[in-house]
Amino acid sequence: MSCYLIALAKEKKLTHNNLKNQTWAEESIIESSHLDVGVVKCVSCGQLFIYCFREYTSPDWEDDMWTFWIPATPEDIEEVKKNIDVLSGFIEELVNKRSHICWGPNNKVSWVEGGCDWSSLIFS
Numbered sequence: 420m421s422c423y424l425i426a427l428a429k430e431k432k433l434t435h436n437n438l439k440n441q442t443w444a445e446e447s448i449i450e451s452s453h454l455d456v457g458v459v460k461c462v463s464c465g466q467l468f469i470y471c472f473r474e475y476t477s478p479d480w481e482d483d484m485w486t487f488w489i490p491a492t493p494e495d496i497e498e499v500k501k502n503i504d505v506l507s508g509f510i511e512e513l514v515n516k517r518s519h520i521c522w523g524p525n526n527k528v529s530w531v532e533g534g535c536d537w538s539s540l541i542f543s
């Protein structure tokens with residue numbers, strides 16, 4: 420993958436503004452009060468990402484906002500659509516296993532190599 424957004428994320432130089440201004444929203448797959456999933460595309464190279472916004476309310480009623488951009492192929496996106504009935508669990512798996520860009524409640528944008536093993540916490 421040669422997308423400069425991914426390269427910037429790996430160098431810890433990617434900002435939320437980069438992502439906002441340099442990706443197109445291609446498609447919305449689901450929009451709900453606590454989970455949005457869609458497809459965005461890098462404006463300059465066309466790299467596709469599965470976009471996921473998750474609002475997670477912790478047991479002590481803190482609202483945490485998480486956004487994930489998972490580099491994806493058109494086949495990956497078809498798989499997401501096939502799993503629309505179990506989307507939260509399907510996205511949890513993707514975030515768990517796949518390298519991705521994460522914008523978390525600490526307001527930092529980071530590259531998560533190989534996925535994060537705690538994704539079940541916020542998608543449960």
Ligand SMILES: [Zn+2]
Nearest residue numbers: 422423461464
């Ligand atoms: Zn790109």
